[in-house]
Amino acid sequence: MTSEFELIARYFARPVAGDGVDLGIGDDSALLLPTPGHQLVVSVDTSVAGVHFPPDAPAHAIGHRALAVSLSDLAAMGAWPRWCLMALMLTETDDEWLAEFARGFHALADTHGVSLAGGDVTRGTLAIGVTVHGELPTGQALTRGGASPGDLIAVTGALGSANGGLAAWQAGLRDLADPLLAAYLLPQPRIEAGYRLRELATAAIDISDGLLADLGHVCAASGVGADIEQEAIPRDDALIERLGDTQALQSALAGGDDYELLIALPAERLEEARAALASIDVPLTPIGRFSRRPGIRGVPCDGPGGWQHFPGAAP
Ligand code: ADP
Ligand code: MG
Numbered sequence: 001m002t003s004e005f006e007l008i009a010r011y012f013a014r015p016v017a018g019d020g021v022d023l024g025i026g027d028d029s030a031l032l033l034p035t036p037g038h039q040l041v042v043s044v045d046t047s048v049a050g051v052h053f054p055p056d057a058p059a060h061a062i063g064h065r066a067l068a069v070s071l072s073d074l075a076a077m078g079a080w081p082r083w084c085l086m087a088l089m090l091t092e093t094d095d096e097w098l099a100e101f102a103r104g105f106h107a108l109a110d111t112h113g114v115s116l117a118g119g120d121v122t123r124g125t126l127a128i129g130v131t132v133h134g135e136l137p138t139g140q141a142l143t144r145g146g147a148s149p150g151d152l153i154a155v156t157g158a159l160g161s162a163n164g165g166l167a168a169w170q171a172g173l174r175d176l177a178d179p180l181l182a183a184y185l186l187p188q189p190r191i192e193a194g195y196r197l198r199e200l201a202t203a204a205i206d207i208s209d210g211l212l213a214d215l216g217h218v219c220a221a222s223g224v225g226a227d228i229e230q231e232a233i234p235r236d237d238a239l240i241e242r243l244g245d246t247q248a249l250q251s252a253l254a255g256g257d258d259y260e261l262l263i264a265l266p267a268e269r270l271e272e273a274r275a276a277l278a279s280i281d282v283p284l285t286p287i288g289r290f291s292r293r294p295g296i297r298g299v300p301c302d303g304p305g306g307w308q309h310f311p312g313a314a315p
Pocket of ligand 2: 119
């Protein structure tokens with residue numbers, strides 16, 4: 001049986017990848033060196049087995065996904081990620097599982113140059129809380145509150161795929177080469193896209209709860225409404241093929257878990273924004289416009305409002 005300290009040493013303590021870590025794993029706290037003239041951009045997300053991911057998902061995907069959903073929040077601010085902390089709750093210490101979990105986590109961390117600077121391990125129901133620290137030149141954050149009437153509403157990638165992947169998982173599919181299942185279990189945070197859009201977009205959010213719910217957050221924060229062109233919402237061919245047109249649209253509108261970015265963009269900057277994303281192969285699709293009129297129009301108004309842990313609670 002692996003002790004807590006052996007477990008940390010074996011699976012999580014590594015030579016620090018990026019710079020800016022004066023003292024990492026092994027002491028009571030980490031010592032980090034933020035870049036002068038920058039703001040720290042900090043976010044935390046908890047992934048709970050059976051709530052946010054299937055407990056029997058491949059361990060490397062669980063590790064990847066736990067970090068990806070936190071990094072997605074930095075992407076939505078246009079921030080550059082630097083460090084993270086992991087609070088890991090485990091039911092048991094299974095070496096094979098931990099090795100795979102750590103492999104998935106570290107691989108994504110390396111992709112984005114993020115150093116794991118510390119964490120915590122406890123026993124309980126399987127859950128992973130990941131705190132990420134990014135940086136931005138002071139005052140340059142892309143928030144939810146900057147959209148103006150007339151700005152385009154644009155989204156990266158395709159929507160609904162993760163929801164299609166969830167359906168596929170529930171139907172028994174286990175092949176991670178499947179594009180929908182991969183979208184669900186191995187989401188790619190749009191860090192580079194968010195960074196490139198920071199000076200072009202006026203507002204941004206990551207689509208974690210579903211397009212309508214997250215668009216609603218931007219509208220509320222910016223004091224605007226939205227007109228959507230339903231047919232313009234980008235959806236993967238595989239999703240339409242598998243679920244049919246109506247259900248694919250429903251997945252895109254309210255499915256959640258996509259981790260794409262929704263931005264507000266002055267129309268005259270569309271081509272520049274698309275060009276900025278072309279070299280990283282991220283499509284950017286306008287799906288409507290923000291408006292002075294409150295409310296969201298152009299989509300079914302009686303659809304579900306996106307994922308909520310506490311439906312009916314105060315907004
Ligand atoms: P303490 O009892 O002082 O809180 P811990 O035993 O929780 O210390 O952790 C020992 C060291 O290992 C700390 O530096 C902590 O940041 C690090 N650590 C613990 N769990 C993890 C983890 N899951 N990932 C990365 N570092 C971890
Ligand atoms: Mg501790």
